[in-house]
Amino acid sequence: MRANFxxxxxxxxxxxxxxxxxxxxxxxxxxxxxxxxxxxxxxxxSSMKDFWADKVEVSVFLCKKNDPFPxxxxxxxxxxxxxxxxxxxxxxMPQVESVQFENADAAYKNFREQNANNTVLLxxxxxxxxxxxxxxxxxxxxxxxxxxxxxxGAPGVSNVVNQKELLEKFxxxxxxxxxxxxxxxxxxxxxxxxxxxxxxxxxAFNRRRETGIMRLVGAxxxxxxxxxxxxxxxxxLIGGVVAAVLLIVSKVFLFDGVQLYLSxxxxxxxxxxxSIITLTMVIGVxxxxxxxxxxxxxxxxx
Amino acid sequence: xIHFDNVTKVYANQNRPALDHVSVDVDKxxxxxxxGPSGSGKSTFLRLILKEERxxxxxxxxxGKDLSKLSNFKIPHLRRRIGCVFQDFRLLxxxxxxxxxAFALEVIGKPRRFIRKVVPEVVELVGLEGKxxxxxxxxxxxxxxxxxxxxxxxxxxxxxxxxxxxxxxxPATSIGIMKVLDRINRTGTTVVxxxxxxxxxxxMRKRVVELEDGKIVRDQSRGVxxxxx
Numbered sequence: 222m223r224a225n226f227x228x229x230x231x232x233x234x235x236x237x238x239x240x241x242x243x244x245x246x247x248x249x250x251x252x253x254x255x256x257x258x259x260x261x262x263x264x265x266x267s268s269m270k271d272f273w274a275d276k277v278e279v280s281v282f283l284c285k286k287n288d289p290f291p292x293x294x295x296x297x298x299x300x301x302x303x304x305x306x307x308x309x310x311x312x313x314m315p316q317v318e319s320v321q322f323e324n325a326d327a328a329y330k331n332f333r334e335q336n337a338n339n340t341v342l343l344x345x346x347x348x349x350x351x352x353x354x355x356x357x358x359x360x361x362x363x364x365x366x367x368x369x370x371x372x373x374g375a376p377g378v379s380n381v382v383n384q385k386e387l388l389e390k391f392x393x394x395x396x397x398x399x400x401x402x403x404x405x406x407x408x409x410x411x412x413x414x415x416x417x418x419x420x421x422x423x424x425a426f427n428r429r430r431e432t433g434i435m436r437l438v439g440a441x442x443x444x445x446x447x448x449x450x451x452x453x454x455x456x457x458l459i460g461g462v463v464a465a466v467l468l469i470v471s472k473v474f475l476f477d478g479v480q481l482y483l484s485x486x487x488x489x490x491x492x493x494x495x496s497i498i499t500l501t502m503v504i505g506v507x508x509x510x511x512x513x514x515x516x517x518x519x520x521x522x523x
Numbered sequence: 524x525i526h527f528d529n530v531t532k533v534y535a536n537q538n539r540p541a542l543d544h545v546s547v548d549v550d551k552x553x554x555x556x557x558x559g560p561s562g563s564g565k566s567t568f569l570r571l572i573l574k575e576e577r578x579x580x581x582x583x584x585x586x587g588k589d590l591s592k593l594s595n596f597k598i599p600h601l602r603r604r605i606g607c608v609f610q611d612f613r614l615l616x617x618x619x620x621x622x623x624x625a626f627a628l629e630v631i632g633k634p635r636r637f638i639r640k641v642v643p644e645v646v647e648l649v650g651l652e653g654k655x656x657x658x659x660x661x662x663x664x665x666x667x668x669x670x671x672x673x674x675x676x677x678x679x680x681x682x683x684x685x686x687x688x689x690x691x692x693x694p695a696t697s698i699g700i701m702k703v704l705d706r707i708n709r710t711g712t713t714v715v716x717x718x719x720x721x722x723x724x725x726x727m728r729k730r731v732v733e734l735e736d737g738k739i740v741r742d743q744s745r746g747v748x749x750x751x752x
Contacts, residue, residue: 430613430615431615433613434615434626435630437602437607438627438630439599439600439631440630441599442599444632
């Protein structure tokens with residue numbers, strides 16, 4: 222009986238303010254979707270950082286024949302003696318954990334694996350194009366500075382690349398995207414709060430006759446306010462469902478797609494996504510409830 | 524049933540009190556007319572009983588409860604024991620007679636079976652049998668006021684407050700309204716009616732409390748409206 226009454230009132234309220242309800246649903250949906258994307262990027266960053274933590278190396282590329290790098294000019298590529306000297310120097314450094322030599326064939330094989338999808342690139346690159354390198358693993362990936370300084374310009378070295386530096390550029394880009402998503406989400410949440418406030422105010426005005434009589438005959442405050450709050454909750458829930466769909470779509474088409482080019486081991490799991498969706502839905506509904514209650518206190522005397 | 528002890532009420536931004544040290548007692552089952560010119564404090568008196576307003580000083584007891592000690596949470600329960608009728612009826616235009624009366628019970632959570640039983644009884648008590656499915660705009664002013672009285676009385680309140688219930692109704696129809704109020708009073712319900720209608724007060728011969736500038740200037744059992752008007 223009670224539930225019946227409240228739901229019919231909620232339905233009438235939502236239908237009367239249809240355009241406002243749509244505005245609330247859209248704002249909540251986009252706001253929550255962006256919040257969810259922010260959280261997804263967050264969990265991606267940390268899982269990728271974990272994945273790469275013990276894999277980052279400093280690559281010391283060695284000169285090959287006719288190498289365009291200025292340090293290698295005129296030389297016929299790195300000599301066996303230069304290579305052996307380099308290896309001993311690096312091994313002697315206190316920061317270094319291990320050194321491994323990677324010849325052109327191995328480099329080509331890795332390259333093929335990493336770019337399995339990119340047929341154009343694969344057909345253009347031959348084994349002879351791949352440089353030989355020394356793969357240096359550091360005890361602490363943060364201490365790359367001194368190692369790089371010492372090896373740059375050493376005879377036989379064409380270039381020194383620190384993977385950590387590359388990764389950090391990539392992570393800082395991801396972090397910027399995350400912050401942007403979060404900031405827009407916050408603005409949208411603010412807009413949603415105002416919209417809900419307005420919807421509730423319109424609703425309260427439309428139903429002032431009913432609420433006046435309810436007050437008079439002694440309906441409890443909760444009973445008077447519940448239909449208004451439920452309107453907010455339902456609009457918030459619908460927005461949350463739309464946001465969930467957007468998040469699932471963005472996982473399948475965006476995140477999983479990007480993963481193919483990075484590393485297969487840090488794929489965003491469905492469990493993480495489910496918990497993110499739950500969190501965004503709860504936040505969405507909570508915002509709606511709070512906004513409704515705050516506005517009701519102003520516009521509905523009890 | 525209603526007990527005012529030295530009650531003063533001053534509205535914000537007004538120098539003159541709406542009620543000025545008013546003390547009055549209304550016993551259970553009494554019928555009291557509240558008379559006086561506009562602005563004399565009649566409506567304030569009724570609003571204080573409902574705890575829609577709070578007095579600035581003095582104590583009010585309604586149905587044995589000290590209103591100053593009644594928490595906001597308990598106000599709805601107070602109002603369930605008080606029925607209200609107004610000059611402007613305050614019916615829901617999109618609900619028929621039956622639904623308007625049933626609404627008062629639905630919103631306080633009464634079971635449907637109970638509602639189906641008592642609503643027709645009350646509709647009959649106010650003399651609207653056979654019109655339960657009419658919409659308010661299909662009824663005359665007098666009939667609409669009967670619906671409002673049915674709604675006020677359906678929960679069997681201990682007190683019925685009527686604020687100029689005949690203010691929008693012609694004298695002939697008003698007699699019918701007063702008969703219903705009298706019938707409700709005879710069931711043991713205390714009735715307090717604020718009115719300007721001298722003819723009605725004179726014909727009923729009930730207790731009359733007259734207010735002027737917020738003060739009680741006359742309290743007379745079996746009184747008349749007064750010579751001055």
